[in-house]
Amino acid sequence: xxxxxxxxxxxxxxxxxxxxxxxxxxxxxxxxxxxxxxxxxxxxxxxxxxxxxxxxxxxxxxxxxxxxxxxxxxxxxxxxxxxxxxxxxxxxxxxxxxxxxxxxxxxxxxxxxxxxxxxxxxxxxxxxxxxxxxx
Amino acid sequence: xxxxxxxxxxxxxxxxxxxxxxxxxxxxxxxxxxxxxxxxxxxxxxxxxxxxxxxxxxxxxxxxxxxxxxxxxxxxxxxxxxxxxxxxxxxxxxxxxxxxxxxxxxxxxxxxxxxxxxxxxxxxxxxxxxxxxxxxxxxxxxxxxxxxxxxxxxxxxxxxxxxxxxxxxxxxxxxxxxxxxxxxxxxxxxxxxxxxxxxxxxxxxxxxxxxxxxxxxxxxxxxxxxxxxxxxxxxxxxxxxxxxxxxxxxxxxxxxxxxxxxxxxxxxxxxxxxxxxxxxxxxxxxxxxxxxxxxxxxxxxxxxxxxxxxxxxxxxxxxxxxxxxxxxxxxxxxxxxxxxxxxxxxxxxxxxxxxxxxxxxxxxxxxxxxxxxxxxxxxxxxxxxxxxxxxxxxxxxxxxxxxxxxxxxxxxxxxxxxxxxxx
Numbered sequence: 001x002x003x004x005x006x007x008x009x010x011x012x013x014x015x016x017x018x019x020x021x022x023x024x025x026x027x028x029x030x031x032x033x034x035x036x037x038x039x040x041x042x043x044x045x046x047x048x049x050x051x052x053x054x055x056x057x058x059x060x061x062x063x064x065x066x067x068x069x070x071x072x073x074x075x076x077x078x079x080x081x082x083x084x085x086x087x088x089x090x091x092x093x094x095x096x097x098x099x100x101x102x103x104x105x106x107x108x109x110x111x112x113x114x115x116x117x118x119x120x121x122x123x124x125x126x127x128x129x130x131x132x133x134x135x
Numbered sequence: 136x137x138x139x140x141x142x143x144x145x146x147x148x149x150x151x152x153x154x155x156x157x158x159x160x161x162x163x164x165x166x167x168x169x170x171x172x173x174x175x176x177x178x179x180x181x182x183x184x185x186x187x188x189x190x191x192x193x194x195x196x197x198x199x200x201x202x203x204x205x206x207x208x209x210x211x212x213x214x215x216x217x218x219x220x221x222x223x224x225x226x227x228x229x230x231x232x233x234x235x236x237x238x239x240x241x242x243x244x245x246x247x248x249x250x251x252x253x254x255x256x257x258x259x260x261x262x263x264x265x266x267x268x269x270x271x272x273x274x275x276x277x278x279x280x281x282x283x284x285x286x287x288x289x290x291x292x293x294x295x296x297x298x299x300x301x302x303x304x305x306x307x308x309x310x311x312x313x314x315x316x317x318x319x320x321x322x323x324x325x326x327x328x329x330x331x332x333x334x335x336x337x338x339x340x341x342x343x344x345x346x347x348x349x350x351x352x353x354x355x356x357x358x359x360x361x362x363x364x365x366x367x368x369x370x371x372x373x374x375x376x377x378x379x380x381x382x383x384x385x386x387x388x389x390x391x392x393x394x395x396x397x398x399x400x401x402x403x404x405x406x407x408x409x410x411x412x413x414x415x416x417x418x419x420x421x422x423x424x425x426x427x428x429x430x431x432x433x434x435x436x437x438x439x440x441x442x443x444x445x446x447x448x449x450x451x452x453x454x455x456x457x458x459x460x461x462x463x464x465x466x467x468x469x470x471x472x473x474x475x476x477x478x479x480x481x482x483x484x485x486x487x488x489x490x491x492x493x494x495x496x497x498x499x500x501x502x503x504x505x506x507x508x509x510x511x512x513x514x515x516x517x518x519x520x521x522x523x524x525x526x527x528x529x530x531x532x533x534x535x536x537x538x539x540x541x542x543x544x545x546x547x548x549x550x551x552x553x554x555x556x557x558x
Contacts, residue, residue, distance in 0.1 A: 004499055005554055014556070035511055036495050037525020062525075063493035064555070108495060 004099050005064065012068035017075050020057040026050070029118035030125040033111050038062025040070055040115045041125075044077075052081045058115075063108050065101070070112035072096055082120045088113065150444050150452035152537035158184040158440075159535050170505025173540040178323050178351060178484040178531030179509050180373045183437075187376055190436035194429045202428055203402055203419070217428050220435035221418070227438045228349075228368065229359030230385055237384040237391070237418040238426055242350040243273040245369035245384035246317070248421060249346060250277035252397045253367075253390070258314055260286035265313035265343065267292040267300055268521050269322045272514040274348040274369075278317055292318075294521055298325035298474035305334065309341035316343045320352035324513045324529065325474035326457075326484040328352075335364040344390070350374055354441075355483055355533070356450040360385050372430065376534075377437035381430035384421070391417045398423040441534075449534055453483040456532045456541060460485055463545045469557055470548060473522060483532035486513070489548060491557040494528040500554060501528075504547035506540075 025043035032039045040060035047054040056077045058070045073093055077085065093113045094101050101109045118125070156162045161182045166172050174182060194216065200209035202217045221233040230236055239245045254277075258264065264278045268291050275289075282289045290308050293301040300318075309316075316338040321328050331347060338345045346367040352358050353368075354375030360368050367390070371382040386394070396403055396414050400423040406413040414420045441449060457478050464472045469490040475481045489497050498510035509529045512519045519525060530544055552558040 004503070005496070010555070034516075036493070037512075037519075038493075063495040065495070065499075105495070105499065 004101075004105075006099055009064060009068045009097065009099055012071040013064040016058075016067060016071035018057050018071065019059060021059060022055055022057045027119040027122070028125060029115050029123060030127055031111065031115050031118060032126060033062070033066070033107055035107065036063065038066040038108060038111050040066065040111050042070075042074075042112075042115045042119050044119055046082075047079075051083070052079060053077045053085070058112070062111070065097075065105050065108040066111045069093065069097060069109050070115075073112045073116065077116070085116060085120045088116070148445075148448065150448045150534055152452060152456070152535055153539070155535045156537075158186070160185060160188070162535060166505040168503055168505060170543075171539070173506040173536075173543040175530040175532065175536065175540060175544060176507045176509050177354075177374070177533035177536075178529065180379065181354065181376050181533055182535065183378070184376055184440055186440050187378065187433050187436045191378060191429045191433040194432045198432075199428065201425055213428055216435075217426065217431050220431035223435040223438050224383055227442065228353060228383075228385060229361045231361060231388065234417055235385055235388050235391060237386070237421045238431055239382050239384050239421075240380060240427070241371040241373070241382035242348065242369040243371075243382075245367075245382055246274055246346065246348070247277045248384055248397045249367050249369075249386070249394075250281045252394045252421070254278075254281040254315075255284065256395055258282075258285045258287050262287040263311050263313040264289045264315050264317065265292065265308055265311075266290070266317045267319070268294040269298075269300065269325060269327065269515065269518050270317065270319055271323050271348060271350070272516070273350075274317050274319060274346075275517070278315075287314075291517070294325075294518065297476070298322070298327050299480065300327070300329055300334070302330075302333075302337075306337060309337055309343065312341065313343045315346060317346045317348070319348040319350075320358070321355070321482040321484070322474070322515075322518075323351050323484060324486050324515045324518050324527065326481045326486070326531075327474050328480050328482050331363050331365065339364065351482060351484065355446075355453055357446040366390055372434040372437060375434075375437055376440055378427075378430045378433040381427040381434055383434075388417070391421075394421075396420050396423070400424050402426070444534060452534065453532045454478050456536055456538070457481055457483055457485065459538055460530065460532070460541045460544070463541055464548075467545065467548060467552075469552060473527065484529055485531070486527040486529045488524055488527055489551065489557070492551055492555045494526040496555065497528045497548070497551050500551035501544070501547045504543065504550060506543050506547045508544075 022043040026046040027044040030041035042058045045055040056074050159182045198212045200213045202214040221236045224236045225233040278289050293304040344366040347365045349368045349370040353370040368385040373379040403423040405415045472487040494510035
């Protein structure tokens with residue numbers, strides 16, 4: 001068995017950190033991965049300066065890799081400047097998963113990074129409501 | 136070589152999947168994790184036997200030049216082999232002659248050819264194209280695009296809960312007077328074998344032509360396009376032990392001859408002046424430019440291989456394996472296979488859902504067990520919507536599979552359930 005599904009990943013998948021919806025929120029973005037149906041919706045509250053993350057929460061559904069990645073990424077967002085997050089290298093997101101992510105699973109692993117990018121850059125969400133799309 | 140058969144003339148005998156593995160170099164070595172590869176993704180693309188690989192290498196080494204052009208030995212040799220491949224295909228699918236066989240890139244291109252050539256010349260504003268809810272995107276998007284170009288509409292025949300075409304819905308929709316019914320022979324997702332002869336009778340009685348997506352049937356069972364009574368058929372070589380890059384459009388000659396060219400250029404003309412062009416006869420009219428010569432020869436070698444096994448024996452082998460796989464999958468708590476349970480109605484592709492585990496995670500765990508399956512929407516998103524799932528895991532069977540592959544599949548699924556706490 002390769003170690004894609006090490007306990008670290010499975011624990012984040014089973015009991016994701018920062019799960020939920022922040023109301024009110026300053027930033028929101030939501031995207032899906034149509035090839036497999038993974039979905040992620042992210043809400044962010046900014047600090048008093050309006051330039052850094054005060055709090056973050058996500059809801060989503062999909063494969064273990066996509067959901068664990070969202071949990072792990074969200075853990076490291078509080079206190080970080082939006083400008084810094086806008087320049088976040090996707091390879092560091094992959095590296096923080098600490099498991100071998102093959103080419104076929106990169107899209108799963110990087111959905112959280114894509115949604116974060118959409119949020120900090122103010123791109124329109126794929127669906128407007130904060131909860132998951134009504135599929 | 137461990138081939139257990141002598142040749143096309145010999146009496147058909149049972150296909151021995153375990154023995155045939157030796158003919159496929161891809162199955163020779165252990166996987167990354169040291170397993171005997173259980174290749175269960177032939178519905179996406181099949182592995183290639185050494186005989187096909189050799190035929191392609193031999194063509195390039197000793198018989199290659201451009202076809203239909205050179206007045207010299209090599210070109211005449213290559214042309215003869217290319218055209219012999221066409222005749223070989225015609226015989227294999229029961230076509231009246233090689234002139235009804237057009238070489239294209241794949242089944243997708245074959246369907247696009249019909250949509251653009253026949254479709255643009257025939258379909259008018261307000262017309263209806265009838266497809267089904269179980270079509271692969273290749274037999275769905277070209278019709279949506281044709282409808283958009285011509286101001287026509289696409290309707291879809293419904294699928295029942297057990298994954299069969301709803302024939303009552305078909306009858307009802309045929310009363311709307313569609314120009315064409317585009318239907319798959321065997322569903323690439325559900326494995327459903329559709330009753331094509333019956334469907335053709337209904338469609339023709341309603342004045343609709345029938346295009347058959349045969350990508351999942353020609354590789355797996357005897358298919359006779361003339362006996363089925365269809366008007367068009369499309370399939371790909373790469374799903375039937377042949378090379379990628381070549382596929383077949385078959386159409387009844389009277390229809391084909393009335394169709395305008397799809398792509399234009401060299402080879403497909405009879406006379407060109409700066410003012411106008413006269414087009415070649417069929418099938419050359421539809422083969423613009425230098426064709427896939429070695430691939431055609433590779434396809435002929437693949438047909439030789441399948442014919443030697445006997446397509447009835449291939450079908451029987453897959454039916455037996457399907458029966459074992461279905462029984463094994465339905466006996467695992469938390470696993471739901473889709474499609475008809477009846478082996479007479481179900482080909483070699485089995486999609487299933489594992490409760491609580493996303494198909495991509497299932498496939499990744501299976502991969503670590505040396506079991507290759509497909510996970511995703513299988514280019515059939517409307518069908519996924521129909522069954523309310525974002526994706527499925529699919530195991531699909533072919534000549535080189537055996538009961539060991541099924542056991543490995545089951546063990547690996549149980550392993551995934553254990554890992555994810557779903558056992």
